[in-house]
Amino acid sequence: QSALTQPASVSGSPGQSISISCTGTSSDVGSYNLVSWYQQHPGKAPKLMIYEDSKRPSGVSNRFSGSKSGNTASLTISGLQAEDEADYYCCSYAGSSTYVFGTGTKVTVL
Amino acid sequence: QITLKESGPTLVKPTQTLTLTCTLSGFSLSTSGVGVGWIRQPPGKALEWLALIYWDDDKRYSPSLKSRLTITKDTSKNQVVLTMTNMDPVDTATYYCAHSHGYHFDCWGQGTPVTVSS
Numbered sequence: 765q766s767a768l769t770q771p772a773s774v775s776g777s778p779g780q781s782i783s784i785s786c787t788g789t790s791s792d793v794g795s796y797n798l799v800s801w802y803q804q805h806p807g808k809a810p811k812l813m814i815y816e817d818s819k820r821p822s823g824v825s826n827r828f829s830g831s832k833s834g835n836t837a838s839l840t841i842s843g844l845q846a847e848d849e850a851d852y853y854c855c856s857y858a859g860s861s862t863y864v865f866g867t868g869t870k871v872t873v874l
Numbered sequence: 875q876i877t878l879k880e881s882g883p884t885l886v887k888p889t890q891t892l893t894l895t896c897t898l899s900g901f902s903l904s905t906s907g908v909g910v911g912w913i914r915q916p917p918g919k920a921l922e923w924l925a926l927i928y929w930d931d932d933k934r935y936s937p938s939l940k941s942r943l944t945i946t947k948d949t950s951k952n953q954v955v956l957t958m959t960n961m962d963p964v965d966t967a968t969y970y971c972a973h974s975h976g977y978h979f980d981c982w983g984q985g986t987p988v989t990v991s992s
Binding site: 765767796798800802804809810811812815816821853855857860861862863864865866867868 | 911913919920921922923926928932934935936937938970976977978979980981982983984985
């Protein structure tokens with residue numbers, strides 16, 4: 765069970781859209797529609813942003829969206845804002861009630 | 875309002891056993907479908923899923939750490955306990971517990987830092 769692969773960093777200017785990829789295998793990301801995404805500001809606990817590949821919890825801005833194709837899931841942030849600067853982690857169900865997180869992506873707002 | 879709070883030692887010696895407690899509020903671990911998981915994060919590094927316990931006492935562990943972990947619940951106290959044996963400096967991390975109802979973690983505790991050092 766290896767960590768899902770994410771780019772180390774992604775950056776964009778305010779108002780732009782960015783996407784973060786999350787690549788797994790046919791045993792995790794590719795097998796289930798159960799990828800979730802978490803936002804983590806420095807020194808804070810993670811916050812759920814997307815679940816079941818593309819669903820948004822109540823209270824999360826509709827600027828955040830999720831998608832998946834094959835073994836790769838993606839988180840898109842549209843209309844990038846300064847408050848979106850944070851670390852983002854994907855997580856996938858990996859069968860038998862086990863989970864695997866991604867390597868994490870630092871988002872910088874230029 | 876669902877809240878979780880982790881507690882435990884901030885410093886443990888190598889080879890010792892770590893015991894962490896997660897105190898739950900706003901929900902019951904006897905409710906069908908509910909689970910509580912433990913996730914850790916070494917300084918400056920990524921999140922790592924450790925273990926999960928469900929309302930029916932089903933327990934799941936990270937395959938790479940399974941031999942060292944034990945997760946239990948005390949529904950009457952609204953607590954979940956994680957023990958990790960044979961601690962090593964590489965286990966230095968912030969340990970989080972989180973609520974799960976579905977295949978994600980929708981509410982997290984603030985985390986508790988643990989340093990492993992002699």
